[in-house]
Amino acid sequence: xxxxxxxxxxxxxxxxxxxxxxxxxxxEGVFVNGVYGGIFKLISILKTSxxxxxxxxxxxECGNERLKPQILKFKExxxxxxxxxxxxxxxxxxxxxxxxxxxxxxxxxxxASFDMTLKVTSDLNEVExxxxxxxxxxAFYFLTDIGDFLGLGxxxxxxxxxxxxxxNFITADYLGKKLSILSExxxxxxxxxxxxxxxxxxxxxxxxxxxxxxxxxSGNKCFDVLIGAYLINPLKNDYEPWDVAKExxxxxxxxxxxxxxxxxxxxxDIKVLSExxxxxxxxxxxxxxxxxxxxxxxxxxxxxxxIEMPLSYILYSMEKEGIxxxxxxxxxxxxxxxxxxxxxxxxxxxxxxIEFNINSPKQLGEILxxxxxxxxxxxxxxxxxxxxxxxxxxxxxxxxxxxxxxxxGLTKLKSTYADGLAAYIADDNRIHTxxxxxxxxxxxxxxxxPNLQNIPxxxxxxxxxxxxxxxxxxxxxxxxxxxxxxxxxxxxxxEDKGLIEAYHEGKDIHRITASKVFHVPFEEVxxxxxxxxxxxxxxxxxxxxxxxxxxxxxxSAHEAxxxxxxxxxxxxxxxxxxxxVIASTKAKGYSETMFGRRRPVPELKASNFNLRQxxxxxxxxxxxxxxxxxxxxxxxxxxxxxxxxxxxxxxxxLQIHDELVIETAPDEVDTVTxxxxxxxxxxxxxxVPMEVDCHIGSDWYEAK
DNA sequence: CGATCACGC
DNA sequence: GCGTGATCG
Numbered sequence: 001x002x003x004x005x006x007x008x009x010x011x012x013x014x015x016x017x018x019x020x021x022x023x024x025x026x027x028e029g030v031f032v033n034g035v036y037g038g039i040f041k042l043i044s045i046l047k048t049s050x051x052x053x054x055x056x057x058x059x060x061e062c063g064n065e066r067l068k069p070q071i072l073k074f075k076e077x078x079x080x081x082x083x084x085x086x087x088x089x090x091x092x093x094x095x096x097x098x099x100x101x102x103x104x105x106x107x108x109x110x111x112a113s114f115d116m117t118l119k120v121t122s123d124l125n126e127v128e129x130x131x132x133x134x135x136x137x138x139a140f141y142f143l144t145d146i147g148d149f150l151g152l153g154x155x156x157x158x159x160x161x162x163x164x165x166x167x168n169f170i171t172a173d174y175l176g177k178k179l180s181i182l183s184e185x186x187x188x189x190x191x192x193x194x195x196x197x198x199x200x201x202x203x204x205x206x207x208x209x210x211x212x213x214x215x216x217x218s219g220n221k222c223f224d225v226l227i228g229a230y231l232i233n234p235l236k237n238d239y240e241p242w243d244v245a246k247e248x249x250x251x252x253x254x255x256x257x258x259x260x261x262x263x264x265x266x267x268x269d270i271k272v273l274s275e276x277x278x279x280x281x282x283x284x285x286x287x288x289x290x291x292x293x294x295x296x297x298x299x300x301x302x303x304x305x306x307i308e309m310p311l312s313y314i315l316y317s318m319e320k321e322g323i324x325x326x327x328x329x330x331x332x333x334x335x336x337x338x339x340x341x342x343x344x345x346x347x348x349x350x351x352x353x354i355e356f357n358i359n360s361p362k363q364l365g366e367i368l369x370x371x372x373x374x375x376x377x378x379x380x381x382x383x384x385x386x387x388x389x390x391x392x393x394x395x396x397x398x399x400x401x402x403x404x405x406x407x408x409g410l411t412k413l414k415s416t417y418a419d420g421l422a423a424y425i426a427d428d429n430r431i432h433t434x435x436x437x438x439x440x441x442x443x444x445x446x447x448x449x450p451n452l453q454n455i456p457x458x459x460x461x462x463x464x465x466x467x468x469x470x471x472x473x474x475x476x477x478x479x480x481x482x483x484x485x486x487x488x489x490x491x492x493x494x495e496d497k498g499l500i501e502a503y504h505e506g507k508d509i510h511r512i513t514a515s516k517v518f519h520v521p522f523e524e525v526x527x528x529x530x531x532x533x534x535x536x537x538x539x540x541x542x543x544x545x546x547x548x549x550x551x552x553x554x555x556s557a558h559e560a561x562x563x564x565x566x567x568x569x570x571x572x573x574x575x576x577x578x579x580x581v582i583a584s585t586k587a588k589g590y591s592e593t594m595f596g597r598r599r600p601v602p603e604l605k606a607s608n609f610n611l612r613q614x615x616x617x618x619x620x621x622x623x624x625x626x627x628x629x630x631x632x633x634x635x636x637x638x639x640x641x642x643x644x645x646x647x648x649x650x651x652x653x654l655q656i657h658d659e660l661v662i663e664t665a666p667d668e669v670d671t672v673t674x675x676x677x678x679x680x681x682x683x684x685x686x687x688v689p690m691e692v693d694c695h696i697g698s699d700w701y702e703a704k
Numbered sequence: 705c706g707a708t709c710a711c712g713c
Numbered sequence: 714g715c716g717t718g719a720t721c722g
Contacts, residue, residue: 360721361708382707382722412710415719442715444713451717454712462711486713486714542714621714625713629715657713657715 004052005085006045010078011059014038014071018064032103034070035077039103043096044158046088047136053085054092101293114251116282120163120274122170130154130162131178138182139189139285141241142196143277145265149175149199153277158285163274176200186220189288191241191280193224194437197316205313209645211638211679216305225284227308228291230438231300235600239438241280248287253279299596307595307633308437314640314652315435315445321653321663322430323452325421326468333465334418337410344407351400358407361386374398389551409459417456417465424450435655442622443597443629445655453656457704466701471663478650478669479703480676480694481659484509485628486541492686493594493623496573503688510534516570517563536567540574543620545613578620585619593626594684632658635683642675661700669696 017037046054058075062068077099081092121127135156143150149172151165166172176199182188184203190196202222210217229244230236236243245251259276260268295304349355352371356363365384369376374397378385388405395401424431431450439446447453455469456462471477482488487509491499502512507522514525514533525533532553539549550560568575585591586605590598599622603615632655639660640652650668654661660680664672673694680692697703 357721359709359719362721380708385708387709408710412719416711416717420718440715444715446716448717451712454710454717456711457713458711481713539714544714548714617714625715628713659713 004050006049006051006054006088008042008054008056009059010038010056010074011062011071013041013056014074015064015067017041018067018070030069030073031066032070032073034067035074036100036103038074039077039096039100043093043100046093046096047157050134051088053087055085097289097293114249114253114282115159116278117160118163118274118278119160120165120270122165122167124169127164127170127178130164131182135186137187137189137285137288139281139288140179140196141190141277141280141284142199143265143273144195148266150265150273151277152179153274153279153281155278155281155285158282161278161281163278165270165274172199180206183220183222187223188220189223189225189284191224191244191284192226193222194312194316194319197313198320202313205310208310208641211641212306212310212634212683214302214306216301221305222309223288223292224309224312225287225291226438227312228295228304229287231304231308231597232291232294232298233600234438234441234443234598237439241283244287245279245283248290249283251283253283298598300598303595303597303630307630307637310637311633312437314636315437317640317651318653318655319432319435321651322426322428322432323653323661323663324429324470324472325425325431326470327422327425327429330418330422330425330465330468333468334414334422337414337418341407341410341414344403344410347403348400348407351398351403358404359411364404368394368398368401368404372398372400374401389554393554409462413456413462413465417462421450421465421468440629441599442626443593443599443633444625444657445629445633452654455700463701463704466704467699469700470698474666475650476664476666476669477697477700477703478662478664478672478676478694479659479697479700480662480673480680480692481656482628482632482680483691483693485631485658485690486624487537488686488688488690489594489624489627489631490541490574490577491688493627494571494573494577495687496571496577499571499574500687506689510537513537513567513570517566532563536563539564540567541621541624543578543617545617581623582616582619585615591619591622591626593623593630595627595630597626597630599623599626628658631684632660635680636660638679638683639676642679643672646671646675648672661703664696 014034018034056078058071062071081095086092133156138154138156140152140154142152149166151163152175153161153163155161164170164175166175179188179200180203183200188202204219204221225244226239229239229247240255242253242255245253256276259272265273295301345358348358352367354367356367358364362383364386368374368386369384374394376384377393378390388408391401391405421431426432431452433447433452434449436446436448456465488503491503498516502509505512510530510533511522511525513536514529515522517533518525518529520529535549535553539552546561546564547557549564550557553560581591585601589602590600592598601615601619603611604619606612606615636652636655643650643652648668648671649665650672651663652660653663660676662672662676673696676694677692681690684690695703
C-alpha cells in the first residue's frame with residue numbers, strides 16, 4: 001500500500017522549484033515560476049513511476065513573502081483535484097499539464113530549470129539494464145562526427161541522462177539494435193532523427209506496408225524535435241538543439257562550435273562530449289511534450305505524425321540509395337565545355353580589346369557600358385546590371401554580348417555541374433545528396449551537397465548532363481511528374497468555375513486560357529498568345545506583380561497590367577481568392593495550406609510599402625506551393641510503402657518538387673509505372689483531375 | 705560575407 | 714514565389 005502512495009510536502013516542492021526556476025510571470029503578471037516548476041517535477045515523477053495515488057501536505061508557515069502566494073496557488077490547483085489521497089489517473093496528468101499551460105505567459109508550456117543528472121557508462125550489464133527501464137517514452141541523441149559514431153545520450157525521464165560511449169562490446173550497431181528494440185515498446189524522440197536511421201530502424205517503419213493514412217495509426221511513434229519546431233516556425237533558417245532549448249525551455253546552453261571549435265570530436269574530452277550529447281537528449285525529452293502540445297493547438301498533428309515523420313525515414317532511404325553518376329562521361333562533358341569556353345574567352349578579349357575577368361560583373365559592366373559604350377538600361381546597388389535579360393536586349397548592339405551570354409552559361413555548367421558534381425561521386429560511384437526537410441518556408445524539401453533539384457533542363461546542352469545519371473546495371477529510370485500541379489491547386493483552392501472547367505476539358509490549359517483571355521476560338525490561338533497566357537498563369541501561381549510579369553514578357557508595365565486585368569475577368573474566382581487569402585493571412589498572421597501547414601507572413605503588417613507588397617505575394621503563393629509540397633509528400637509515402645508492400649527491388653531515389661525518380665528493375669517496369677501514376681494521382685482528390693506523366697529511360701535524360 | 709548571377713520547380 | 718551554389722570584391 002505505502003509503495004503505491006506518493007507523499008509530497010507541497011511547501012518543499014514549490015520552494016525547491018522556486019529557487020531552481022528562473023523567475024517568470026503568467027499572462028496576468030503574477031510570478032508563477034515556483035508553481036510551474038513544482039507541477040512540472042510532479043508530472044515527471046508520476047509519469048516515470050507507478051504510484052497509484054498522490055497525497056500532498058501543506059503547512060501554514062512560510063518565511064518568504066514572494067514564495068507564499070505561489071504555494072497557495074499550488075494548493076488551490078491541487079485541492080481542485082481532490083482531497084487527501086488523489087488517485088493517479090490519466091485525467092489527473094492531463095489536468096496537471098493543462099495547469100502548466102495556463103501558468104505560462106504565452107500559453108505555451110515551458111520546461112523547468114536545467115536539472116540533469118548525468119551518468120557515463122559503457123559497462124555492458126549497466127547498459128543492458130538501462131534499456132530495460134520502464135517508461136512510455138525516451139529521448140536520445142546519437143553523437144556523430146564526420147561519419148563516426150562516438151556515443152549515445154539517452155534519457156527515460158527527462159532528468160537522468162546516460163551517456164554511453166562507443167567502445168569494446170558497445171558498438172554503434174549494438175546501440176542501434178537496442179534502440180530499434182526499444183522503439184517497439186515506447187516512443188522515441190531525437191533531434192534531426194534522419195541522421196539516426198543509419199543505426200536504428202524504428203519499429204513503426206520496419207514492416208510498414210501501408211501508405212499515407214488520414215487518421216493517426218496507434219502505436220509507438222518516433223518524434224523529431226527539429227521537425228516539430230520547424231513546422232511551428234518554418235521561417236527560422238537553421239534550428240540547432242540550442243535554439244529549441246531557448247525557445248521552448250528557456251535554457252541557454254553553449255553551441256557545438258563553442259564547445260569544440262573545429263576540432264574533431266574524437267579528440268575532445270569525454271566529459272565535454274558526454275555532457276554535449278546528454279544535454280541534447282535532455283532538451284529533446286523536455287521539449288517534446290511542449291512541441292506536441294503546440295502542434296495539437298495549431299492543428300498540425302496530421303502534418304507532423306502522418307506526413308513529416310514517415311517522410312524523414314523515406315528521405316533517409318533515398319539519400320542512402322543515391323544515384324549512379326558516370327565519372328568518366330562527366331569529365332568528358334566538362335572537357336567538351338572547356339574547349340568552347342576557351343574559344344569564347346579569346347573572342348571576348350578580342351572584341352573588348354583587353355583581357356579582363358568575365359566572371360566579374362563589375363569588370364564586365366565597365367567593359368560593356370563604358371569602354372564599348374553600350375546603352376546601360378538597368379542598374380544594381382553596386383553598378384551596372386549585366387543580368388541575362390539585360391544582355392539579351394543588348395545582343396543586336398554588339399557581337400561580344402552573345403559570346404558573353406554563352407560564356408556565362410557554359411562556365412555555369414562547368415563549375416556547378418561538371419566539376420561540382422564530380423566532387424560528390426562516392427566510392428560506390430553514386431552521389432548521395434542530402435534532402436533537407438526543415439529549411440524552406442513553404443514546406444518544400446531542399447537538396448544540398450550537391451543540389452540534385454536544379455540539374456539543367458531548359459537548354460539542350462545543359463540537359464545533356466542528365467545522360468551521366470544512370471540506373472544500375474540492367475535497371476531503368478521511371479520518372480513521373482505532376483502536370484501543372486500548382487495551377488491545379490489554384491483552381492481547386494480558388495474554386496474558380498472557369499479554371500476548374502478548363503481542367504476538366506483536358507485540353508492544353510495555356511491555350512484555353514489564351515482563348516478565353518483574348519476572346520479567340522481555341523484553334524485560332526497564336527503561339528504568341530499562348531506564350532503570354534502561359535506567362536500569366538505562371539505569374540499568378542507565383543503571385544507576381546504586373547511589374548514582374550512585364551519583366552518576364554519584356555513588355556511595358558501598362559501592358560502587363562492589362563493582361564492581368566483580362567486574366568482576372570476570365571477567372572474572377574482567382575482574383576477573389578487572392579484577395580481573401582491576403583485578408584485572412586493579414587488577420588491571422590500566417591497563411592495555411594490545405595493540410596494546415598502554416599507560413600507566418602509578418603511582412604503584411606510592415607509599414608514599408610514594398611515589404612508589404614512582398615508579403616501579399618508570399619501570402620498568395622505559400623498556400624499553393626505549400627499544398628503542392630504536402631501532396632507530393634503524401635505521394636512519396638504512398639509510393640515508398642507500396643514498393644515495400646509489393647517487395648519490389650525498385651527504389652525511390654529522387655524528388656524534384658513535382659517529380660519522382662525510381663531506379664526500376666527491368667521486370668518491374670510495368671508495375672512501377674502503374675504504381676507511380678496511380679499513387680501520385682490519388683494522393684489527394686481535388687475538384688480538378690490530377691495528371692501524372694511517367695517516362696522510362698536508360699538514363700535521366702531519356703526518362704524526362 | 706553580402707551581392708550578383710544562373711540553374712531548377 | 715521557393716530554393717543551392719559559384720564567384721567576386
